[in-house]
Amino acid sequence: MQRTKIAHLLQREEPLADLLIKGWVRTRRDSKTFSFIELNDGSCLKNIQVIAAETLPNYAEDIRRITTGSAVAVRGDLVPSQGGGQRWEVKASQLVLVSLAPDTFPLQKKRHTDEFLRTIAHLRPRTNKYGAAFRLRSELSYAIHRFFRDRGFRYIHTPVITASDCEGAGELFRITTLDLKDVPRNQGKVDTSQDFFGREAYLTVSGQLSAEMFALALGDVYTFGPTFRAENSNTRRHAAEFWMVEPEMAFCDLAGNMALAQDMIQEIIRFVMKDCAEDLELFARFVDKTLMGTLENIASSDFVRLPYTQAIEIIKQAGQRFEYPVEWGTDLQTEHERFLTETHFHAPVIVYDYPRAIKPFYMRVNDDGRTVAAMDVLVPGIGEIVGGSQREERLEVLEARMAETGMRAEPYWWYLDSRRYASVEHSGFGLGFERLLMLTTGISNIRDVIPFPRTPGSIDF
Amino acid sequence: MQRTKIAHLLQREEPLADLLIKGWVRTRRDSKTFSFIELNDGSCLKNIQVIAAETLPNYAEDIRRITTGSAVAVRGDLVPSQGGGQRWEVKASQLVLVSLAPDTFPLQKKRHTDEFLRTIAHLRPRTNKYGAAFRLRSELSYAIHRFFRDRGFRYIHTPVITASDCEGAGELFRITTLDLKDVPRNQGKVDTSQDFFGREAYLTVSGQLSAEMFALALGDVYTFGPTFRAENSNTRRHAAEFWMVEPEMAFCDLAGNMALAQDMIQEIIRFVMKDCAEDLELFARFVDKTLMGTLENIASSDFVRLPYTQAIEIIKQAGQRFEYPVEWGTDLQTEHERFLTETHFHAPVIVYDYPRAIKPFYMRVNDDGRTVAAMDVLVPGIGEIVGGSQREERLEVLEARMAETGMRAEPYWWYLDSRRYASVEHSGFGLGFERLLMLTTGISNIRDVIPFPRTPGSIDF
Numbered sequence: 001m002q003r004t005k006i007a008h009l010l011q012r013e014e015p016l017a018d019l020l021i022k023g024w025v026r027t028r029r030d031s032k033t034f035s036f037i038e039l040n041d042g043s044c045l046k047n048i049q050v051i052a053a054e055t056l057p058n059y060a061e062d063i064r065r066i067t068t069g070s071a072v073a074v075r076g077d078l079v080p081s082q083g084g085g086q087r088w089e090v091k092a093s094q095l096v097l098v099s100l101a102p103d104t105f106p107l108q109k110k111r112h113t114d115e116f117l118r119t120i121a122h123l124r125p126r127t128n129k130y131g132a133a134f135r136l137r138s139e140l141s142y143a144i145h146r147f148f149r150d151r152g153f154r155y156i157h158t159p160v161i162t163a164s165d166c167e168g169a170g171e172l173f174r175i176t177t178l179d180l181k182d183v184p185r186n187q188g189k190v191d192t193s194q195d196f197f198g199r200e201a202y203l204t205v206s207g208q209l210s211a212e213m214f215a216l217a218l219g220d221v222y223t224f225g226p227t228f229r230a231e232n233s234n235t236r237r238h239a240a241e242f243w244m245v246e247p248e249m250a251f252c253d254l255a256g257n258m259a260l261a262q263d264m265i266q267e268i269i270r271f272v273m274k275d276c277a278e279d280l281e282l283f284a285r286f287v288d289k290t291l292m293g294t295l296e297n298i299a300s301s302d303f304v305r306l307p308y309t310q311a312i313e314i315i316k317q318a319g320q321r322f323e324y325p326v327e328w329g330t331d332l333q334t335e336h337e338r339f340l341t342e343t344h345f346h347a348p349v350i351v352y353d354y355p356r357a358i359k360p361f362y363m364r365v366n367d368d369g370r371t372v373a374a375m376d377v378l379v380p381g382i383g384e385i386v387g388g389s390q391r392e393e394r395l396e397v398l399e400a401r402m403a404e405t406g407m408r409a410e411p412y413w414w415y416l417d418s419r420r421y422a423s424v425e426h427s428g429f430g431l432g433f434e435r436l437l438m439l440t441t442g443i444s445n446i447r448d449v450i451p452f453p454r455t456p457g458s459i460d461f
Numbered sequence: 462m463q464r465t466k467i468a469h470l471l472q473r474e475e476p477l478a479d480l481l482i483k484g485w486v487r488t489r490r491d492s493k494t495f496s497f498i499e500l501n502d503g504s505c506l507k508n509i510q511v512i513a514a515e516t517l518p519n520y521a522e523d524i525r526r527i528t529t530g531s532a533v534a535v536r537g538d539l540v541p542s543q544g545g546g547q548r549w550e551v552k553a554s555q556l557v558l559v560s561l562a563p564d565t566f567p568l569q570k571k572r573h574t575d576e577f578l579r580t581i582a583h584l585r586p587r588t589n590k591y592g593a594a595f596r597l598r599s600e601l602s603y604a605i606h607r608f609f610r611d612r613g614f615r616y617i618h619t620p621v622i623t624a625s626d627c628e629g630a631g632e633l634f635r636i637t638t639l640d641l642k643d644v645p646r647n648q649g650k651v652d653t654s655q656d657f658f659g660r661e662a663y664l665t666v667s668g669q670l671s672a673e674m675f676a677l678a679l680g681d682v683y684t685f686g687p688t689f690r691a692e693n694s695n696t697r698r699h700a701a702e703f704w705m706v707e708p709e710m711a712f713c714d715l716a717g718n719m720a721l722a723q724d725m726i727q728e729i730i731r732f733v734m735k736d737c738a739e740d741l742e743l744f745a746r747f748v749d750k751t752l753m754g755t756l757e758n759i760a761s762s763d764f765v766r767l768p769y770t771q772a773i774e775i776i777k778q779a780g781q782r783f784e785y786p787v788e789w790g791t792d793l794q795t796e797h798e799r800f801l802t803e804t805h806f807h808a809p810v811i812v813y814d815y816p817r818a819i820k821p822f823y824m825r826v827n828d829d830g831r832t833v834a835a836m837d838v839l840v841p842g843i844g845e846i847v848g849g850s851q852r853e854e855r856l857e858v859l860e861a862r863m864a865e866t867g868m869r870a871e872p873y874w875w876y877l878d879s880r881r882y883a884s885v886e887h888s889g890f891g892l893g894f895e896r897l898l899m900l901t902t903g904i905s906n907i908r909d910v911i912p913f914p915r916t917p918g919s920i921d922f
Contacts, residue, residue: 003712005613005680007731022712023680041611042679042711071883074710076645101883122875123882125678134679145606152466152504153598159913160621160664160687160699161634161702163920173622173657174635176666177691180637180644180651190641195693196634196701203636210602210913210922217586219466220502225687226621227625230638240657241622250503251464251483251534285555329851373845400463414583414922420486422532422562452620452671459624459658461875 001077007043009078011090016078021048021090023069024126024219027109037076039090042125045132045278049081049089050074061253062097068109069101069276081090110377114448123454128350129286130297134278136272137437143271144224144245144433151219153247158207160226166412172202173182173240199304199427204230206430207246209310209362209415212391215248215426216418222247232456236445237334239434241454248428254373255363255392257427261386262303263375265348266430269299272440280440288442294380297442301347303377307339308354314344332356332376337383345353349378361401363389375429395419462538470539470549477539482509482551485533485587488570496524499553500535501646506593506739510542510550511535523558529561529570530587575909582913582922590747593740597733598898604732605685605706605894608725610803614681614708619668621687622869623659625872627874633663634691634701664689667891668707670876676709676887677879683708685894686760695918696797697906700895702915709889715825715834715851718888719811722838723764723846725892726809733901741901749903755841756901762808764838767801769815775805792819792838793917798844810839820900823861843900844917849890856880901903 003022023041025073033054038047052074057219066072081089104110106120107127117124123129145155161175164456178184182458184191192199207223214221223246229239247260272280273295284291304312314338317325320343324333332351339347343388352375356365363372378388398419402409407418435447447453453461464483470676484502491497494515498792499508513524513535524786527533527572534557544551567573567581568588578585585591606616622636638657639645645652653660668684675682679831684707692699708721718752733741734756735868776787776797781804785794793812802810813836816828853859859880897911908914914920 007613019601024678024886069883071885098885102881103558105882120875120878122674122680122878131678134617134675135615138617141605141616141618142610145603149603154596155602156595156912157602157687157704159702159804159915159922160918163691168648174641175634175636176641178641180635180639196693196917198918200919201920213583213922214586214595214912217584217592223736226618226803228622232657243618257677295694320499338896346792351807356804413824414581418583419584420563422530422567424559425534435488439830450674451617454620454658456657457659459622459660459662461514461674 003073004048004317005043006041006048009048009090010046012078012088018075018093019078020073020075022073023071025066025068025072027068030064032109032375034372035059035302037066037072038295039072040131042131047428049086050076050092050095052092052095054203056092056095058095058097061338063095064250065100066097067101067105069107073098084207101248102335104354105256106446114445117210118447119454124226125406125451128282130448132282132289133437133443134451135277136276136441137449138277139242140268140272140433140437140440141224143268147267148220148222148247151220152212153222154218156207156211156214156221156223158204158210158223160204161197161201162200162204163197164209171231172205173227173228175201175203181225188405196208203233205246207228208248208428208430209412211246211419211428212426213414214423215250215428216248216424219251222248222250234456237435239446239450239453242446243433245433246411247296248426250424250426252390253425254352256425257311257388257390257429258303258305258375258377259353261350261375261388261429261431262348265377265379265436268436269295269440273299278403283441283443291442297346298348298379298439303347303348306349306351308351308371310350311336311340313381314392315339318344320400320443321445322356327354329357334383337376337378338380341378341383346380348380351376351378361398361405361407362391364392365397365401377429377438382435385430385435385439387427390425390427392421393423393425395423430445464534466504467500467502467507467509470551470822471505471507473539473549476541477759479536479554480539480551481513481534481536483534484532486529486533488529488642489527491525496520496527498527498533499531501592506596507741508591510547510554511537511543511553513553513556517553517556517559519556521579522575524556526561527545527566528562528566529556530566530568532562533557534559549789575664579908579914586912589743590647591909593743594898594902595912597740597902598910599899600737601894601901602635602685603727604729604899605725608707608728609683612681614683615675615679616685617668617672617675617684618686619671619684621665622634622658622662623665624658624662625670625876626652629675630664632691633666634689636662636664651887666690669709669889670873672707672709672889673878673887674712674875676889677883677885680708680712681708695917697908698896700914701909702917703907703911704894706892706894707889709887711885711887713851713888714886715813715888718849718890719764719766719813719836719838720790720894722811722836722849722890723809724916726838726840726846726897727760728757729897730901734760744902744904758807759809759840759900763807764811765806767810767812769812769832772797772801772812776800779805790816790818794873795844798837798839799841801843802839807841809841812837818892821842822859822866822868823852825853827860834888837888840900842903843896846896846900847890847892851886851888854880854884854886856884873914
């Protein structure tokens with residue numbers, strides 16, 4: 001007999017006879033002649049109430065010793081609930097104790113701190129909060145795929161293992177099959193010819209350069225995959241491994257790029273508010289009371305378009321002390337970004353046309369010569385959630401920019417090829433998927449929206 | 462003015478006035494008073510024919526020198542085609558030459574070998590065949606997500622960076638931030654305490670162990686992400702980086718696991734045959750003439766369920782010479798797998814209950830003590846496409862198996878925890894996504910279904 005998922009039962013309009021459910025016990029309460037069992041199977045946040053009467057043959061032997069966390073299988077009927085608080089309940093005709101959780105089970109019926117739950121990341125999805133967070137992560141992933149597919153974008157799997165450093169930031173994990181106890185050498189240097197790929201290899205920091213090659217063939221494409229930074233910083237916003245969404249569009253300029261970023265963020269937030277209402281409510285009640293207001297604001301606001309030069313003026317005239325002072329030419333810090341979006345505009349803001357000196361080589365140089373067609377989307381509560389640009393499609397300008405930023409052109413021959421052979425205007429951006437999750441849940445630590453987070457010194461599970 | 466995609470134009474029922482299309486020129490033919498241009502924008506396999514009359518102001522200057530591969534922007538009207546071979550064509554009112562492809566553009570109008578195209582993997586998606594292959598890759602990814610979401614499965618992003626070796630095969634890429642020129646040592650050993658994670662770290666070979674933790678909380682889950690093998694073999698079937706789909710189901714036994722694998726493969730093949738018919742036809746015509754027959758066979762056959770012990774008997778009685786002889790206890794080679802599915806049964810075959818000695822520690826030991834509840838799905842043309850098992854849910858059996866296979870239990874404390882705390886029956890499998898692509902396209906080399914393949918010595922792009 002096939003089990004029915006609790007999510008399906010709770011949505012029913014009619015009673016149902018002789019069903020089978022399986023799941024984990026959240027609580028057990030006993031009255032004189034029966035027990036109430038709150039059962040959860042992970043299919044949704046809500047439990048279903050099971051009524052187990054003392055007339056069941058294993059009532060004394062099994063049912064009365066069921067502990068929190070134990071696994072059970074229940075046959076019975078879905079009937080209208082006698083008590084308040086729920087529409088349906090299951091009247092058990094048979095209850096099998098599949099597996100008893102011992103007293104040492106760490107998730108007892110009390111509130112646990114996020115810090116403690118991080119130490120048992122393999123068990124925390126069994127809690128209401130983390131169950132909801134990871135169901136939401138799944139639904140948001142789906143929403144992203146649907147958003148792009150509806151618009152004719154193709155999903156591209158760009159390589160994780162790479163020889164190029166897209167951002168030039170140098171915070172790369174090295175990949176090797178060399179024996180670290182005895183690294184082979186040739187003329188004093190590491191003999192990379194003996195390594196698996198015959199040269200140095202790294203974990204990717206972005207799929208963009210690869211995605212550009214596909215945009216210049218298939219039109220509109222996107223990546224959605226893991227990216228990596230070997231940044232030795234322990235903050236609430238950084239992880240060594242995280243997922244990025246990177247659309248890339250042929251025949252698209254910066255204005256089209258900004259429009260897509262706004263569309264995407266708004267459509268996904270509307271999707272979550274509509275299709276994940278139950279899980280979202282948990283976060284709005286217990287994690288961030290301002291969550292629904294923030295999401296409604298983003299979903300309904302026109303995103304402000306603000307040139308960087310104006311952004312600097314606004315920040316300088318803010319009459320507010322910042323930890324980092326700004327001048328034309330400096331990068332914006334999170335405090336400035338949050339000031340713009342939360343305090344000054346009370347709406348999402350897209351800052352664009354940044355100084356060329358603080359941006360990577362691939363961004364298109366504007367006619368003023370001192371700015372590039374870059375854009376960052378800033379949202380309340382998070383700051384930067386999207387960074388993108390129109391790409392430099394002119395071969396000679398691109399080569400000059402590479403020289404200017406001290407990059408060797410040779411490893412990028414294939415990238416430069418795309419500007420040799422029928423180069424066209426194109427644009428794209430990157431969205432940090434975990435930032436989107438933090439935005440939609442109010443969860444403030446990136447470690448709590450990743451199933452098994454990787455941070456300096458932390459690789460358990 | 463927004464560009465219209467060619468895929469949309471070709472599907473229209475009605476003419477359309479004053480549209481804008483942008484794309485790359487596949488061919489140009491000239492008559493006395495006008496030129497025919499076959500334009501492709503990657504949105505679909507088919508080109509649209511553009512008619513550019515000599516009355517256009519830049520006809521002599523630009524249009525007559527357009528080369529294969531050049532990018533153009535065309536304004537005009539969609540009108541019924543005068544010539545045969547296509548329903549619609551675009552009569553240009555304006556044609557802008559965006560970017561001229563030089564004579565050195567490698568993709569001239571002739572047939573190129575797959576080997577040559579691999580050396581220009583950044584340009585090959587601009588060909589018909591690879592455009593089709595990567596559109597199909599995108600659509601198949603979507604079909605996988607839809608299949609699972611329709612059934613209430615949650616998508617889990619399991620970590621790429623890991624400290625555990627799921628398969629125990631030892632073919633791992635190491636990840637490090639240590640300086641290979643000067644690896645720090647402590648008492649003669651590599652001082653991993655100075656590495657980013659404070660211990661040895663690797664690229665994952667499977668998300669299964671992590672996914673199990675989530676199945677035991679959320680019920681039905683799946684992963685779909687990159688996995689890695691540092692296997693130094695140059696075959697048509699192996700890449701160092703490839704994508705795997707790994708569903709994992711709580712309260713599911715081996716029979717349920719086999720049923721899901723069959724459902725999944727059949728639904729995805731039906732989806733491809735229906736929704737990707739145009740691209741698929743290219744492969745059926747030019748790559749593998751038997752493709753449609755193979756796919757129809759798989760979509761409509763009941764998959765044979767065959768115990769390993771019987772499979773060995775059948776192979777031994779085949780009256781056919783194999784390179785590798787089989788006996789009870791040996792693993793099946795591709796030649797045996799293909800014999801079973803292609804020659805003996807003429808249908809997909811699920812072989813199950815393999816000898817425990819040749820299978821990993823996490824597979825459930827059967828009551829006979831000498832086999833485990835493993836299953837492999839074999840399909841014509843490919844051999845093994847899915848490998849899975851019911852998982853060993855009994856703590857003491859699992860610990861004994863780890864000891865038996867020489868594994869240290871300590872790094873797997875969290876995995877063993879899941880058997881300490883309300884362990885339940887569960888099952889899952891892995892599907893090699895590239896094998897599925899090879900099956901559905903007839904492409905016989907894995908390098909030709911991955912955007913930028915990673916193999917020994919090969920990390921370009």
